[in-house]
Amino acid sequence: MEESINKQINEEFYSAYLYLAMSGYFESVDLPGFAHWMHAQYLEEMEHGMKFWHHLVDRGGTVKLYAIQEPQREWDSPLAAFQAALEHERHITGRIHALVDLAEEVKDRAAYNLLQWYVDEQVEEEASVEAIIARLEMVGGSGNGMLMVDRELGQRQTG
C-alpha cells in the first residue's frame, strides 16, 4: 500500500506539472482566463499530492519522491489541451480505483477512507473538464466565443 501511495504522490505531482505546462501554453496564446484556470488546477494537484504525503507521514510510513516526468509543452488548440486533460484525469481515476481495490484487499481502512475523498474528487474533476470541452466544441474556435469562455474561466476561485 505504501509503495502504491508513493507512486500516486508522483502521479499527482506530475498532474500539477502537466497543468502548469498547460497554463504556460495558454499564456503563450493570449488566453489569460484559460491560463488562470489551469494554474488553479496546478495548485489543486499539489494539494492532492500533499494529502497523500501527509497520510504517509502521519502513519509513520516512508515517503519516496520519484523523478517527475517532463510534460508536453504545446497543444494544437485549447480544445486539444482540454481533451488531453480529460484523458489524463481518466487515467488518474483508474489509478485511484486501483488503490481503493488494493486498500480493500489488504484491509487498510485508513487508506480506504482517505481514498474515498479522491474517488469523489475525480468525479468532479472529470465533470468540470468535460463541461469545458462541451463549451469549446460549441464555440468551435470562434474569436468571440473563445473570449467569452476565457472570461468565464478567469473567474475560477482558488483555494
Ligand code: FEO
Ligand atoms: Fe489529482 Fe486531477 O487528480
